[in-house]
Amino acid sequence: MTIGIRDAVQAVESGAVLGLLSSWPRVLALGEPTHNEDLLLEVRNELFRQLVEDGGYRTIAIESDCMMGLVVDDYVTTGTGSLDEVLARGISHGWHTAPPNRALVRWMRAYNEGRPAAEQVRFAGCDGSLEMTGAASPREALTALHGYLAARxxxxxxxxxxxxxxxxLGADERWSDPDALMDPSRSVGRSAEAAELRLIADDLVALLDAETPHLIAASSRDEWDRARLYGRTAVGLLRYHYWLADTSPGRMARLVGVRSAMLAANLLAAAERGPVLAHAHNAHFQRHRSSTRLGDLRVEWWSAGAIVEARLGGEYAFLATALGTLRHRGVDTPPPGTVEGVLYALERDRCLVDPRRLRAALGDAPVARxxxxxxxxxxxxxxxxxSDGIVFVKDSYGSAAGQT
Known part of the structure; x- marks a missing residue:
């Protein structure tokens, strides 16, 4: 069996990725099984650099706030701002301190220097304006959309x-209350003001669509695209806040579903302007239904990747990442018979695995880890x-975020 499995693995390189696919997809998604591991981000950076240079990809999208990501996009395309300021303002979830994220943004700026706009690589946050403990006020997105339309x-x-x-809108603190996630009564998402804002947001987006020819002529395609992002974000946030205030058993499933749909919409919008490389948790990109357990409640939803594939078909591809150990988190050597255990026995620090050949070599279904x-x-x-491929990393040793 080991010989057959060795035939299924290659180096983690762009050429090997293409060997697993019939052609370069419009959206190529790389997942990760956990967050805050610098080694995984370093593997991402090296692979994405090769895919930009060899595969012609022109957008790199990461699991970060889509509105904040505009700051990073301005920096990598025009040099606006300082790197420290751009990272702090442009990458959410506290991930701006991760050295590999800093290295990625620095490389993107260096790559774009002196290149015409059509050949530059763009940055995008593909997540909504959401954190694990709550959601942002829709103020920024709504007022930006209104301002764009009012000026034209x-x-x-x-x-x-x-x-x-x-x-x-009132005070932004009303919207971003972290206690609303566990206590629906703390949410303002079903107030009379929120209901009126949902109608206004819908009218603003409809107006943006109806006036598309004039708006693009009066501004630019990039500015119009940004206005569409404002609209998607405003509508998505108001919908998310509406379900935060819900008390039915389906509340959590609707919340994760709204987030997933927002993430998918951002990826599809980015794909309209060219091929996209995306990076987020495996659960955001996998084709089968995602699930999690919150106490006694099991929540299921379709991932953003599944939604994107339903829209793009063969123009979507997914590479899952697997890890052998995270000993600093108490995750030790994987048991024999698990996917990770079989790959760990190969004693390769990292490799790209053909899942079809791996299935054939394993025979029976793998043991669940x-x-x-x-x-x-x-x-x-x-x-x-x-998945179309599996990136396997043998051992990860934690994040150096915050270290000098």
């Missing part, structure tokens, strides 16, 4: 004045049938 259209076309938006730490999600049998 007659006032009577707009559903309201800027002052009305400000009054309805149980993680001793909640933050790491092992591969399942579904990943062998639902």
């Amino acid at each position: 259209l007659d006032a009577e076309l707009l559903p309201c004045a800027a002052e009305t938006l400000d009054r309805l 149980e993680s001793s730490w909640f933050g790491y999600a092992p591969l399942s049998a579904e990943h062998l049938t639902g």
